[in-house]
Amino acid sequence: xxxxxxxxxxxxxxxxxxxxxxxxxxxxxxxxxxxxxxxxxxxxxxxxxxxxxxxxxxxxxxxxxxxxxxxxxxxxxxxxxxxxxxxxxxxxxxxxxxxxxxxxxxxxxxxxxxxxxxxxxxxxxxxxxxxxxxxxxxxxxxxxxxxxxxxxxxxxxxxxxxxxxxxxxxxxxxxxxxxxxxxxxxxxxxxxxxxxxxxxxxxxxxxxxxxxxxxxxxxxxxxxxxxxxxxxxxxxxxxxxxxxxxxxxxxxxxxxxxxxxxxxxxxxxxxxxxxxxxxxxxxxxxxxxxxxxxxxxxxxxxxxxxxxxxxxxxxxxxxxxxxxxxxxxxxxxxxxxxxxxxxxxxxxxxxxxxxxxxxxxxxxxxxxxxxx
Numbered sequence: 001x002x003x004x005x006x007x008x009x010x011x012x013x014x015x016x017x018x019x020x021x022x023x024x025x026x027x028x029x030x031x032x033x034x035x036x037x038x039x040x041x042x043x044x045x046x047x048x049x050x051x052x053x054x055x056x057x058x059x060x061x062x063x064x065x066x067x068x069x070x071x072x073x074x075x076x077x078x079x080x081x082x083x084x085x086x087x088x089x090x091x092x093x094x095x096x097x098x099x100x101x102x103x104x105x106x107x108x109x110x111x112x113x114x115x116x117x118x119x120x121x122x123x124x125x126x127x128x129x130x131x132x133x134x135x136x137x138x139x140x141x142x143x144x145x146x147x148x149x150x151x152x153x154x155x156x157x158x159x160x161x162x163x164x165x166x167x168x169x170x171x172x173x174x175x176x177x178x179x180x181x182x183x184x185x186x187x188x189x190x191x192x193x194x195x196x197x198x199x200x201x202x203x204x205x206x207x208x209x210x211x212x213x214x215x216x217x218x219x220x221x222x223x224x225x226x227x228x229x230x231x232x233x234x235x236x237x238x239x240x241x242x243x244x245x246x247x248x249x250x251x252x253x254x255x256x257x258x259x260x261x262x263x264x265x266x267x268x269x270x271x272x273x274x275x276x277x278x279x280x281x282x283x284x285x286x287x288x289x290x291x292x293x294x295x296x297x298x299x300x301x302x303x304x305x306x307x308x309x310x311x312x313x314x315x316x317x318x319x320x321x322x323x324x325x326x327x328x329x330x331x332x333x334x335x336x337x338x339x340x341x342x343x344x345x346x347x348x349x350x351x352x353x354x355x356x357x358x359x360x361x362x363x364x365x366x367x368x369x370x371x372x
Contacts, residue, residue: 039150043157045317047165048196049203050075054162068162072155082234086227187328194289194320201288206233208280209243209272213250216268220261222253232269236276241309243273289320 030037050071057067161168173184210233217225228250235242247269254262281300282293291299296316303315 039153039157041314041317043154043161044192045195045199046154046158047161048192049199050158050162051165051192052196064163068159071162072159082230086230089224089227183328187324190324191321194324195317197289198285198317198320201285202237204284204288205276205281206236208284209233209236209276212272212275213246213269216272217250217265220254220264220268222250222257222261222265224253228253232272238309238313243269243276285316289316291316291319291323295319 053071054064054067057070058064062070169185169188172188173181176184210229213232214225214229217228222228228246231249232243232246235246238245247266250265250269251262254265282296285291285296286293296319299315299319300312303311303313303318305311307314
């Protein structure tokens with residue numbers, strides 16, 4: 001006869017219920033404000049890129065407001081310079097390209113027919129695509145205005161953070177004790193420093209990719225090599241699809257020369273992209289932010305798998321944040337462990353001192369009795 005198993009009793013305290021409810025509410029709230037979180041994160045990235053030059057100017061006795069304005073003017077001037085270099089040649093080349101579209105489509109059709117490749121008439125395909133693009137102009141315009149508003153919001157937020165960065169750190173740490181206040185300030189500064197290194201790494205990657213693209217296009221003899229290389233360098237900040245988008249105008253320019261030249265340009269961008277993914281990005285980022293190349297590649301793959309282009313863009317900054325958070329947690333655990341191990345020793349030492357003192361007092365009392 002087997003003994004009946006005792007029923008398992010699970011007790012859930014009201015504290016556990018309250019904690020679970022608050023946790024779910026917190027997660028729901030974060031999901032609702034995810035766009036705001038992304039804006040704040042992008043503002044922190046821009047802050048990390050611009051804080052160092054602002055601090056350098058401030059150290060040279062330039063007023064804080066003037067320092068921030070000078071850095072903003074310099075950055076905006078660089079952007080306008082890049083646009084002035086890129087846009088006019090692209091407009092000219094685009095008009096030439098559209099004028100040659102019938103000739104290009106005829107050449108492609110003849111090539112496909114000669115090799116017995118069944119395909120629709122290229123002219124009809126191009127016409128349909130143009131109609132499709134025209135139908136999406138309103139939606140595209142809405143996205144452009146939304147992006148402009150988002151960019152202005154990030155710029156304004158970053159401006160005020162740069163202006164009162166020390167006050168901002170003091171504000172977010174003021175509710176805590178002095179010891180925790182210093183720790184929070186150090187944590188935020190480490191976070192800002194790590195993200196700043198990532199931004200500088202991205203700038204280095206853009207320069208390397210732009211230079212390689214320019215050299216390759218010059219060797220091939222492609223017109224407007226400089227603006228096309230600038231496009232490749234700027235779009236380097238967009239993972240996965242950035243190099244693909246930058247290759248499209250270069251391939252179209254190659255088509256205005258010959259179809260074979262377009263294939264050569266496509267091969268060039270493919271080679272640069274492979275070098276970038278497998279060699280340049282891991283090497284540069286590992287030196288700049290102190291992460292091993294395999295970790296960087298795994299982070300990029302995970303980010304792209306979870307959230308596509310945005311996930312790949314935020315993959316390495318997220319790893320930097322996780323690394324700094326884990327380091328802070330480990331340091332706190334080590335401090336707690338040292339305090340825990342030191343406490344029994346102090347108690348034992350206190351007991352020894354107390355015992356010795358009591359013995360001393362008893363001995364002195366005995367001496368007094370004998371003397372008397």
